[in-house]
Amino acid sequence: MIPVNRKGEVWVFAEQHSGRLEDAPLELMSRARRLADILNVQMAAVLPGDNVKTLASKLIHCGADKVYLAEHPLLERYQANSYAKVISRLIHKHKPQIVLYGATATGRDLAPRIASATKAGLTADCTDLQIGDHETTDGDFHKNLLFQIRPAFGGNIIATIINYDRWPQMATVREGVMPMPTPDTKRKGQVITEKVQLSNQDLPLEILEEHTRPKKVDLKAARLIVAGGAGVGSKENFRLVWDLANCLGAAPAATRAAVDLGFIDHDHQVGQTGTTVRPSLYIAVGISGAIQHQAGMNQSQKIVAINNDPQASIFDVAHYKIVGDLNVVVPKMIKAIKEKGFKELTAAAGK
Amino acid sequence: MAYNCVVLVKQVPDTKRITGKAMNDDGTVNRSALPAIFNPEDLNALEMALDIKDKFGGTVTVITMGLPAAAAILRDALYRGADDAILITDARCAASDTLATSYILSCAVKQLKYDVVLCGRQAIDGDTAQVGPQLAEKLGLPQITYVEKLIELKDRTITAQRNIGNGWQKIKAALPVLLTVTADANEPRVAAAKKMMKFKSALASCEIEQQLKTQNLAANPDELKSLASRKSAELEQKGILIKQWNLDFLKADLTWCGRTGSPTKVHRIQSVVLAAKESKSVEPTDTGLTDMLHELIEDKIIA
Numbered sequence: 166m167i168p169v170n171r172k173g174e175v176w177v178f179a180e181q182h183s184g185r186l187e188d189a190p191l192e193l194m195s196r197a198r199r200l201a202d203i204l205n206v207q208m209a210a211v212l213p214g215d216n217v218k219t220l221a222s223k224l225i226h227c228g229a230d231k232v233y234l235a236e237h238p239l240l241e242r243y244q245a246n247s248y249a250k251v252i253s254r255l256i257h258k259h260k261p262q263i264v265l266y267g268a269t270a271t272g273r274d275l276a277p278r279i280a281s282a283t284k285a286g287l288t289a290d291c292t293d294l295q296i297g298d299h300e301t302t303d304g305d306f307h308k309n310l311l312f313q314i315r316p317a318f319g320g321n322i323i324a325t326i327i328n329y330d331r332w333p334q335m336a337t338v339r340e341g342v343m344p345m346p347t348p349d350t351k352r353k354g355q356v357i358t359e360k361v362q363l364s365n366q367d368l369p370l371e372i373l374e375e376h377t378r379p380k381k382v383d384l385k386a387a388r389l390i391v392a393g394g395a396g397v398g399s400k401e402n403f404r405l406v407w408d409l410a411n412c413l414g415a416a417p418a419a420t421r422a423a424v425d426l427g428f429i430d431h432d433h434q435v436g437q438t439g440t441t442v443r444p445s446l447y448i449a450v451g452i453s454g455a456i457q458h459q460a461g462m463n464q465s466q467k468i469v470a471i472n473n474d475p476q477a478s479i480f481d482v483a484h485y486k487i488v489g490d491l492n493v494v495v496p497k498m499i500k501a502i503k504e505k506g507f508k509e510l511t512a513a514a515g516k
Numbered sequence: 517m518a519y520n521c522v523v524l525v526k527q528v529p530d531t532k533r534i535t536g537k538a539m540n541d542d543g544t545v546n547r548s549a550l551p552a553i554f555n556p557e558d559l560n561a562l563e564m565a566l567d568i569k570d571k572f573g574g575t576v577t578v579i580t581m582g583l584p585a586a587a588a589i590l591r592d593a594l595y596r597g598a599d600d601a602i603l604i605t606d607a608r609c610a611a612s613d614t615l616a617t618s619y620i621l622s623c624a625v626k627q628l629k630y631d632v633v634l635c636g637r638q639a640i641d642g643d644t645a646q647v648g649p650q651l652a653e654k655l656g657l658p659q660i661t662y663v664e665k666l667i668e669l670k671d672r673t674i675t676a677q678r679n680i681g682n683g684w685q686k687i688k689a690a691l692p693v694l695l696t697v698t699a700d701a702n703e704p705r706v707a708a709a710k711k712m713m714k715f716k717s718a719l720a721s722c723e724i725e726q727q728l729k730t731q732n733l734a735a736n737p738d739e740l741k742s743l744a745s746r747k748s749a750e751l752e753q754k755g756i757l758i759k760q761w762n763l764d765f766l767k768a769d770l771t772w773c774g775r776t777g778s779p780t781k782v783h784r785i786q787s788v789v790l791a792a793k794e795s796k797s798v799e800p801t802d803t804g805l806t807d808m809l810h811e812l813i814e815d816k817i818i819a
Contacts, residue, residue, distance in 0.1 A: 166779070245649065245659055270681040274661045277646040280615060281653035284772075286779030287614070289644035299783050312783060318641060319531030323786045331779035369658035370689050373675070377683035389818065413818065446817045456788055467817045469798075469808070480795075485808055489800030501806040510810065514819045 166284040166331040171309075173262030173333065174231070175201040178252065179212040179224055180271055182243065186220055188345065188385070189267020191227055193338055195346035196294055197265055198228035203296045204309060206262070209233055213251050215241035218356070225354030227346045232354065233259070237361040239368060243271055247367040249278040255359060256283055261333050263311050265294070268337035276337050286328035287335045288313035292342045292441075292460070299327050310334065320437050320456040341385045341441035342464070381432040382416050384440045389415035389448075392435055392462070395422035396451025396472065396491065403428040405495045406450055412502045418442070420458045436461035451491045454479030471495065517671065518573035519631040519691075521565035524621055524651065525558040525578055525593065527586040528641040554589040557636030559704040561697040564666055565634050566597045566705065572669060574631070575599045579624050581609055581617065584722040590758050594715040595707035603720045606762040608774045614642075616777035618650035623766040625655060632674065633694040637662060648696035658689050661696040720758040721748045 167173075177197045180187040190210070201208035209231040210224040221232040235251050256264065256279070264279075266272035268290045280287035293314035299307045311334040313326040328334045384390065391413065393406035403423070410417040419429045421436055435442050437457040447465035452458065454470070454477055462468070463482050470483035471494050480486045487494055501507065529550035565576045578593040580586050581604040590601035604624055612620065625633060633655065638645035645661070652659035665677040667686065675688045679698060719727075725744045734740035751757035763773055771777060798808045812818045 245652075245661075249653070270662060270679065273645050274649060274659070277614070277644075277649035278653045278659070280646070281618060281650035284615065284779075287646060288780055289642075289646055297783075310783075313780075316788070317643070318529070319643075321531065321788060323788055325783040325785075326780050327783040328779045328781070370660070370687050372685055373688055374686035375680075375683065376685075377680070380682065446812060460788075467812065467815070469812075471800075484795050485798050486795060487798045487800050487805075487808075494800045494805065497800070497802055498805050498809070501802065501809055504806075507809070510813050511818055514813045514816050 167257065167260045167333060169330065169332055170260045170262050171204075172206060173260050174206050175204065175208045175263045176261040176265065176333075177208070177210050177229070178264065178266045178272065178275070179210040179220065179232070180267055180269060181212070181214055181217055181220055182271075184214070184217060184220070186223060187267060187269060187271075189269050189272065189338070189340045191223075192340065192343045192345050193265050193267060194224070194227040194229065196338075196343050197263075198346075200263060200294060200296055200311070201230075204262070207231060209261070211235070211252060211255060211264075213237075213240050213248055213361075215239075221354075221356045223348065225356075226348035226350050226352050228352070230354050232356045233359050234356055235359045235361050237363050239363040239365070240361065242372060243275075244368055244370050245274050245278045246369055247363055248275050249282055250363065250367055251361055253279050253282045256285075256333060264333045264335045266335070266337045268339050272337045276335060280335055283333075285331050285333055285335055286326075287337070288315060288326040289337050291315045291336045291338045294336065294338065299329060301329075311336070316437065316460055320460045339441055341443070344443070381430055382418075384416055384418055384433070384435060384442050387416035387442065387444050389413050389446045390418050390435070390442055390444045390462075390465070391415045391448045391450065392418035392420065392452060393423050393428065393450045394420040394452030394458075395426060396453065397423060397428060398451070400426075400428045402492070405491065409448065409450070409495050409499055412499055415446070415448070416444075420452055420455070422455075449479050449483070450495060452479050453477050454481065519568055519669065520574050520629050521568055521576045521632045521634060522625055522628055522630045523558070523562050523565045523576060523578045523593070523598070524625075524633070524635045524647070525562065525580045525589055526555045526636075526639045527552050527580065527582050527589045528555045528639050529553075531640050552585065552588070554592055555636055555639045557638060557697060557699055558589075559636070560699055560701045561634040561636045561695070562593055562596065562598065563702045563704040564663075564695070564697050565632070567666070567702065568632065568669060569597070569599075577602065577628055577630075579604065579621065581605070581612075581620055581624075584720065584726065587720045587723055587758055590720075591715055591718050592707065594718055595712045596705055597708065597711065600759070601718070602759040602761060603722075604761050604766070605720070605722055608763050608770060611775040611778060612773060613778035613780045614644055614646040614650060615779060616773050618647050618654055619772040619777060620763070620766065620768055621647070621651050622654035623763075623768045624761060625651070627761075627766070631691045633657065633692070635694070635696045637696045637698045645696065648694060652694035655694065657692055657694045659694045659696070660687050660689060663695045663697050664700040666701070715756055717751075718756040718758055719751060720760040722760055723758075724748055724751075
């Protein structure tokens with residue numbers, strides 16, 4: 166732990182694998198930039214790895230004032246022990262006030278190990294970060310703290326967590342909840358090379374084999390999404406969701422219930438245990454609207470809901486409510502989209 | 517060769533069955549209105565430990581930290597095949613965040629002999645997945661998180677497959693090691709009838725005291741104490757006493773326990789009320805739907 170340090174920087178862990186930066190830290194950059202600006206301090210990315218120097222410019226283009234470059238051959242592949250050791254040491258050396266990690270498999274493996282080693286606080290899976298003030302029950306006033314905002318209790322409550330004495334203030338942040346920044350290639354920043362000391366003892370794991378596969382669908386990047394729920398009824402009937410998605414050029418998605426029923430692959434799942442999406446249009450077909458699902462899609466710009474139950478909670482968040490049988494409504498929508506002139510209209514609107 | 521496994525488990529409110537009654541008016545959670553259950557992925561961790569015992573021999577010790585009522589899941593673990601159960605209960609543990617919890621648990625695990633420490637990936641009340649890695653750090657152990665398959669245990673090494681989100685890794689490590697186990701790893705076994713018969717009257721000493729109090733058998737606190745210790749000795753004789761440890765027994769440094777040991781504090785809790793700002797009803801007719809689609813085009817939502 167480090168003492169409260171009001172001049173401390175805002176840090177983002179720049180997660181990379183095989184020399185490729187993950188989306189999660191990049192998504193975090195714009196929010197980290199904003200937090201640093203409010204606090205009037207610098208924003209830095211921490212980049213551990215081997216031969217990763219070339220990634221520093223991208224981090225600067227995405228908003229970092231500084232990049233702490235920690236290169237070592239033993240950092241080529243991620244391991245919790247070695248990465249935690251390097252980052253904990255940098256935290257003690259530079260005393261940042263905030264350290265943020267993407268809530269990826271790596272971020273969720275690493276951040277708690279660092280929190281334990283530095284005896285600092287950590288909040289998991291935040292969906293929002295703000296700066297705000299807090300008064301304790303004893304009347305102590307703490308200005309400009311990091312508000313670490315996250316769903317809890319299965320998404321039924323939103324908790325704002327703070328850490329006012331044992332810094333840095335650390336959080337992992339869900340993927341997809343913050344928009345990707347547009348890189349500014351003219352931005353300038355400083356790359357600081359850090360000395361790294363590691364031995365083989367810092368690598369207790371032997372990675373025998375690794376298999377990764379690209380996701381079948383990139384829901385995070387989709388502008389239009391058509392999602393189906395258990396109400397669609399069967400895998401065969403889920404064809405309706407695919408058809409509507411196809412004719413709109415949208416990505417097909419689903420609720421956890423639909424995935425569990427085998428209607429569609431898990432890669433398509435939206436919600437707390439799936440992907441968080443923020444498309445311009447989200448069409449919910451036969452989705453009742455469990456809170457866990459809403460948590461993953463309520464940031465959509467416009468939501469259209471089709472459900473035969475007028476009481477379905479999805480209607481609480483929908484901008485367009487269609488009470489009706491999806492087996493009738495969806496084919497009608499497809500027909501309307503395929504009608505002459507529709508394509509021309511959308512093309513004209515796009516200009 | 518036999519292995520000693522220690523499994524960390526948690527009793528949690530069943531967040532899947534939250535109803536209106538479960539929320540207080542101020543937006544906080546009324547825990548007493550929710551059924552308390554064995555955290556689902558902790559059952560997968562327990563199953564992995566029992567499977568190791570079945571194949572190689574050794575012991576399975578289950579630890580939980582919580583209120584006296586948490587002894588219920590320890591009994592459940594004994595029914596399923598655990599050898600020993602330990603309840604850490606102490607008012608000074610209250611309000612512990614994940615860091616303080618992992619410190620207290622580390623003090624308890626250090627009292628035991630272990631080769632493999634197992635935790636569920638995460639608990640459904642907080643979904644943080646932090647206690648496992650924090651405990652590993654405090655014990656100075658390597659961690660293999662998100663284990664979805666135990667591939668091999670041979671001599672002093674373990675090989676496991678872990679989920680890395682977009683794929684998997686096959687990892688080998690020397691023992692001792694800490695694993696966090698996912699729901700995909702196995703199908704937890706059910707309670708065995710014989711073990712249920714044996715352990716159904718297993719109790720921790722705090723539960724014995726509670727029982728004696730409600731039965732009103734003791735005339736004064738001293739008598740209650742002596743009755744309770746007699747009953748505890750009786751259960752211990754039968755091998756069905758759930759061990760109960762407090763922070764003094766663990767020689768825990770109180771600076772790192774409970775509220776003072778927890779860097780994270782709650783600033784505010786809000787119940788989730790999601791609502792669209794403007795909404796309109798659309799008739800499920802050709803005209804209604806076409807108008808809606810045209811409006812979406814005009815607003816440049818579809819383009």
